[in-house]
Amino acid sequence: DAMVIQNPRYQVTQFGKPVTLSCSQTLNHNVMYWYQQKSSQAPKLLFHYYDKDFNNEADTPDNFQSRRPNTSFCFLDIRSPGLGDAAMYLCATSRDFSAERSYEQYFGPGTRLTVT
Amino acid sequence: DAKTTQPNSMESNEEEPVHLPCNHSTISGTDYIHWYRQLPSQGPEYVIHGLTSNVNNRMASLAIAEDRKSSTLILHRATLRDAAVYYCILRDDGSGNTGKLIFGQGTTLQVKP
Numbered sequence: 001d002a003m004v005i006q007n008p009r010y011q012v013t014q015f016g017k018p019v020t021l022s023c024s025q026t027l028n029h030n031v032m033y034w035y036q037q038k039s040s041q042a043p044k045l046l047f048h049y050y051d052k053d054f055n056n057e058a059d060t061p062d063n064f065q066s067r068r069p070n071t072s073f074c075f076l077d078i079r080s081p082g083l084g085d086a087a088m089y090l091c092a093t094s095r096d097f098s099a100e101r102s103y104e105q106y107f108g109p110g111t112r113l114t115v116t
Numbered sequence: 117d118a119k120t121t122q123p124n125s126m127e128s129n130e131e132e133p134v135h136l137p138c139n140h141s142t143i144s145g146t147d148y149i150h151w152y153r154q155l156p157s158q159g160p161e162y163v164i165h166g167l168t169s170n171v172n173n174r175m176a177s178l179a180i181a182e183d184r185k186s187s188t189l190i191l192h193r194a195t196l197r198d199a200a201v202y203y204c205i206l207r208d209d210g211s212g213n214t215g216k217l218i219f220g221q222g223t224t225l226q227v228k229p
Contacts, residue, residue, distance in 0.1 A: 097215025
């Protein structure tokens with residue numbers, strides 16, 4: 001009964017070679033988030049979608065892009081991975097972010113990206 | 117964004133209660149207090165959240181100070197499976213909010229058998 005699924009769990013890519021990480025959800029949530037978590041650090045938000053509206057964090061490098069073709073799926077594209085992009089990439093969903101109620105986020109297990 | 121302060125690490129014995137403190141002296145009126153935890157090699161997991169009143173759920177209790185400048189996550193009987201990094205996060209649910217979570221460094225909880 002997995003709710004937020006990330007594939008693959010482990011991804012190895014070469015320096016400069018584009019890579020795509022995927023996330024799918026069975027919760028029918030409006031919001032999908034991508035976080036980056038480097039070793040021994042806390043997760044850091046890269047961007048999120050509210051439905052089809054894309055919102056980029058101000059300090060997210062241009063090297064990172066995202067696509068959300070439908071409610072269930074969201075992709076993280078790294079156009080030219082560098083050694084510093086090696087990290088765990090976490091996808092999360094939330095029903096909404098209404099001001100009247102604070103909805104929790106549901107995280108996937110993450111994809112660990114290695115750049116060689 | 118409002119900041120939180122947590123101890124870097126704490127230890128507990130199995131089956132004893134654990135009180136995890138969090139200071140958030142700059143909290144604003146529209147900030148909800150969220151707690152998430154991250155078990156080893158897993159994504160974060162929602163634990164509990166509250167605004168002003170104390171909250172209980174099947175996982176934990178959240179005690180919020182009257183002035184809201186601090187809170188405490190209470191695990192009533194720690195188990196070995198509760199060993200994780202616990203994050204206390206303030207989430208602004210006022211106008212213009214995006215629901216984003218800004219993680220601090222959290223508290224690493226070790227549970228001893």
